[in-house]
Amino acid sequence: MSTPRLALVTCADYPHLFEEDAPLIPALAERDIAAEAAVWDDPGVDWAAYDMVVIRSTWDYTARRREFIEWAGSVPRLVNPPNVVRWNTDKHYLQALEDHGLRVVQTTWLEPDRGYDKRALHNRFPAREDFVIKPAVSAGSVGAGRYTATDANSRRYAIEHAMRLLNEGHSVMVQRYMPQVDVHGEIALVYFHGTYSHAMKKAAELTDVGEVATADGFETEEMEVYKATPAEIEAGQAALAFARARIPGRSLSSRPLAYARVDMVPAGDGEPVLMEMELVDPRLHLPLGRQALGRFADSLAAELRMGPDAANIDLA
Ligand SMILES: Nc1ncnc2c1ncn2[C@@H]1O[C@H](COP(=O)(O)OP(=O)(O)O)[C@@H](O)[C@H]1O
Ligand SMILES: [Mg+2]
Structure with missing residues (x-):
């Protein structure tokens, strides 16, 4: 049997994988799997040529979620599977x-089509302590900000922040800041x-009140x-x-x-x-877990051996 080919999927900012994932290539080679990096939105990649395609550092999808989900649905053997990608890329x-x-951080959800005015937003923020405003589709803290409920200025900035996200079409999460x-x-x-x-x-x-995290x-x-x-x-x-x-x-x-x-x-x-x-x-x-690299490589090798999970129904 020929050596199976596996793609480790990344984004254009890290075309050769994020540094802590790079050792996966030799670790998979030890398990007789030929792995290489591939950029998810590179039109030159033939995804069907791989025996398995594993998502790793596709962190620029958040601004292009629809495109990313469409891509996921088009890849023949994606890990984790496309249904999971669709479900998990929106914090709803x-x-x-x-x-x-299950016990989840308490969240008030603001939806972009509701036409809230400033007062309506104000009324949905907590009355005490610090709180967080963040978009429902996000990663790497991008777009998250922390505000102080009892400070009038901070509340005003929070309203502006939420309004901006809503106007851009994002669903917004309001959470109490967990001390x-x-x-x-x-x-x-x-x-x-x-x-x-x-x-x-x-x-x-979010150590600073009022600051919105960037990329x-x-x-x-x-x-x-x-x-x-x-x-x-x-x-x-x-x-x-x-x-x-x-x-x-x-x-x-x-x-x-x-x-x-x-x-x-x-x-x-x-x-x-x-x-x-x-x-x-x-x-x-992976470097923080003893033998975590080997365990991940073993898990991918096992996934490859088991073949596609027939219990996943393609909903695309
Ligand atoms: N309710 C909260 N209380 C305290 N810190 C928070 C809260 N929400 C977000 N944060 C801070 O912002 C970071 C990013 O928020 P998170 O919901 O994990 O979004 P992301 O998907 O961008 O990682 C968290 O790791 C945490 O440090
Ligand atoms: Mg997080």
Whole structure:
């Protein structure tokens, strides 16, 4: 049998992969898989020529979500699958997790077609403490800002920020600023085929009130090694069980996703609160997990061997 070919998908800003993913190529070579980088919107790439196509650092999709989803649907053997890409690239999925009984950061949703005036926005912001305004389609913190509820000026900036996002056609999320993120940090747990691999702790991104984060979010992430508690590992697994069985186009018999990252805030009372679930293009911080690179390479090799998951129904 000839050596299987695998594409690791990136964006034009990182045509040779993001640095922490580059060692995947030799690690896959050790497993007799010929992997190479490919840019998702490069019209010269023949996706059908690969035995499997794995999304890694496609971070410029957020401004072009429709195009990205269309691309995902056109790739014959995509990991994670296109249904997951469609579902997970808009944070409205957090509503589904919450409806399912999972503990999620409390969110007020503002939709672009509602024609809110300034007063209507003001009335939807919290009365106390700090809060966050962010777009429902985002990555790398881009477009997120932190405001102080009791400060009239800060509230005014928040209204302007929300109005700007709404006028650009974005759905907007309003959340209470979780103070644990400043005290403790946000935690991110990585799973390969549903099995916990490693975790890291990420320093607060929104340290300054009034500042809206811009595009360098991915590179400036401050991460350190973290040892997740059993409750945290379980909370992530509950979210993944949802992803396995409830995402449109998947079923109870779908196989666990080859890779996943679940981000959460360690709550004061011990039960973590989900911030987001990254099933498309999460940084996995492989160097922070002992043998995490090998585990990811093994998981991709297994995924390749198993062939397409017949329990995924193509909804495109
Ligand atoms: N409700 C919140 N409380 C505290 N920090 C927040 C909150 N929402 C966002 N942040 C900060 O902003 C960052 C980016 O927000 P997140 O929802 O994770 O979007 P992205 O998809 O861009 O990563 C988080 O990692 C965190 O540091
Ligand atoms: Mg995040």
